[in-house]
Amino acid sequence: MSEHNRPEAFDRLRRLPVVGRAADWGLGPHAVSKRTREAGTRIAGLDVTESVCPYCAVGCGQVVYTRGGELVNIEGNPRSPINQGTLCPKGSASRQLIQQPGRLTTVLYRRPHGTEWEELELEQAVDMIAERVIAAREAGWQDTDERGWRVDRTLGFCSLGGATIDNEENYLIKKGFTALGAVQIENQARI
Numbered sequence: 001m002s003e004h005n006r007p008e009a010f011d012r013l014r015r016l017p018v019v020g021r022a023a024d025w026g027l028g029p030h031a032v033s034k035r036t037r038e039a040g041t042r043i044a045g046l047d048v049t050e051s052v053c054p055y056c057a058v059g060c061g062q063v064v065y066t067r068g069g070e071l072v073n074i075e076g077n078p079r080s081p082i083n084q085g086t087l088c089p090k091g092s093a094s095r096q097l098i099q100q101p102g103r104l105t106t107v108l109y110r111r112p113h114g115t116e117w118e119e120l121e122l123e124q125a126v127d128m129i130a131e132r133v134i135a136a137r138e139a140g141w142q143d144t145d146e147r148g149w150r151v152d153r154t155l156g157f158c159s160l161g162g163a164t165i166d167n168e169e170n171y172l173i174k175k176g177f178t179a180l181g182a183v184q185i186e187n188q189a190r191i
């Protein structure tokens with residue numbers, strides 16, 4: 001790649017949905033479909049984004065209202081054939097995922113036999129998780145199964161995702177766990 005065309009190439013790469021979402025944590029323009037942009041606003045003066053409730057596999061459509069990037073309101077999307085503008089109590093409260101004052105924003109750890117939660121630095125917590133993943137992978141590793149067939153897999157851990165994980169994240173989780181040798185990979189979402 002020459003110096004001349006490098007910025008354009010990077011720009012094209014960033015426009016790929018999965019790269020764009022990773023770069024802006026799924027909140028930027030890459031997360032907004034053409035249909036959403038054209039949806040218009042019901043509450044005057046606010047930006048609107050069509051989304052999907054993250055709580056369960058029903059996948060109710062939501063309309064998310066923001067002002068200057070700040071979340072203002074979430075309500076059921078009348079254009080969704082699934083919920084037709086309605087939300088259950090859990091979906092109606094999904095704004096609290098971000099704006100609930102009691103929301104935990106630090107890593108808490110309770111060591112074996114411990115009775116108190118300890119605050120950890122994120123980097124330390126990630127290191128501890130990595131150590132446990134490596135140990136469990138090795139402890140559960142199988143070169144062959146009981147019939148002697150080559151399997152090269154680990155039964156030391158599995159992945160069970162929730163509905164708050166989106167398509168792109170699920171894609172990366174599947175790839176990552178498969179690369180580690182895991183075979184038990186599931187998710188409750190069916191949308």
Ligand code: SF4
Pocket residue numbers: 053054055056057058059060083086087088089090091092
């Ligand atoms: S609004 Fe309720 S039923 Fe609909 S997806 Fe969310 S949690 Fe599920």
